[in-house]
Amino acid sequence: MSASQQTAHPAALLDARGLRAYYGDAPALHGVDLRIEVGGKVALLGANGAGKTTMLRAICGLIRTQGEIAFAGQEIRGFATEDIVRLGIAHVPEGRGTFAELTVEENLRLGGIIHSDKARTRQDIDRFLRYFPRLKERIRQQAGTLSGGEQQMLAISRALMLRPRLMLLDEPSFGLAPLMVLEIFQILKRINEEERVSLLIVEQNARLALELADHGYLLETGRIVLHGSSAELKANEEVQRAYLGYSGSKARRPESTPG
């Protein structure tokens, strides 16, 4: 089932095993295994409703889970969200999670609120805004008045303010113009290299995500049905047919393969 054998085992930054997640009593993940190496870029793909958002919420402790999640060797499943975040996992949520009534600058300060060193927070704001010059011009503006692309940039720079080791991104391309999407993905690549932040990117746009990522996982109704290197996934016929739009419609869901 796996498109690649995980033979070499570089240090795992995140290692989820048998992860289950529940909304009330209804399960939404049925035992997911997912691994992110230190410095890695992983794409989590799947159709609408597959459980991608749920996976990110489960890692952050925003919903009830079972199973194991090791982060940098430490078991974090069952921790409060606030404590998971403090270990260095930044989550750019679905819908961007902007503090709409606060200014851009206040949003950024909040991103670094767990660090008590105020001088360093100010330096960090300058440093991370270098990736997003157009936010710099809007620093005193109310965040809710930014365009969608600017809000996505704000969400990413707010996540950087945490100085995370791992950044979880939930459909960063959602609702944005194609050029804006390209710009954001280029910046994510730079962030991964220059800030040494590992990335877990949820996307419906599989082509884009596999271009950036080095590994990919394919999620279907709460189960991982395929994983491997980006090259392997891009070459995989099922992925091509269902997610890369080589034949048939892009929106079509693949036949479900038993997990």
Place this chain on the structure above:
Amino acid sequence: MDQLLHQVVNGLATGAIYAVIALALVMNFNSTGHINFAQGEMAMFSTYVAWTLIAMGMPYGVAFLVTVAISFVGGMLLERFVLHRFRNAPLLSVVVVFIALFLGFNAVAGWIWGPVLKDFPSPVSSYKTGTSLVGAHELFVGAVAGAMLLLLYGFFRFTTLGLKMRAVACNPTSSRLVGIRVSWTLALGWGLAASIGAVAGMLIAPLTFLDPHMMTGILLYAFAAALLGGVDSPPGAVIGGLVVGVAENLLGAYVVGAELKMSVALVIVVLVLVYRPQGILGRVTVRRV
């Protein structure tokens, strides 16, 4: 003319108190989405605590500060041990909790301190202002309420804790995702609201006498003030409080008479709800997607 001016000044003084309580309501609304109908009764209870401390011989200033501190802790405990459990409960359960708190504080105050009206001292009662326009206590009320509003403004605008509280009011999930301990922040918010209420209670008690029902009407005015200003807007609460205070005094003196003053608040509530639900400064957020 002097008479009119006198009514306006008096209105501003009581209005400042409405503003303070309205501010407590707005703060609570912003962080939890609910109007705490027990806010006034909590303030009444705090005022009784202050009265007891003063009766025990504590100087006014000390009793004032101790009461503010006790109210802060009490408000926090109330959130941690009672309201916390209803965080995700349906609206009706929350309303029932508020009604229970309302009746509970009222009953316990009556049980401890009895139904007899008590005199509550004003620290400035022995001073004369040298004009019939404004009494010493009205000036004191204006000064304390004004100072408190400035203090709160500074707190929310310039401190890290204030920023955290605004963040939680704005987006609780995102707040957790930046590492803010949201449930503690909400508890602090309750503590702060209880302290604010305590100050308002101690300011108004010299004007009304102290009894278990002293805040019922005042809460109604404060609610009208909060609605008028925009139920989510702190500056709106201040403006609303002053407007309601002056309107109440003028209409009471010249139009409807003292007996019907209370209905002024109800009329304001209904008018705002019908014609401008977002109030004067309430948010119609500009949000692009």
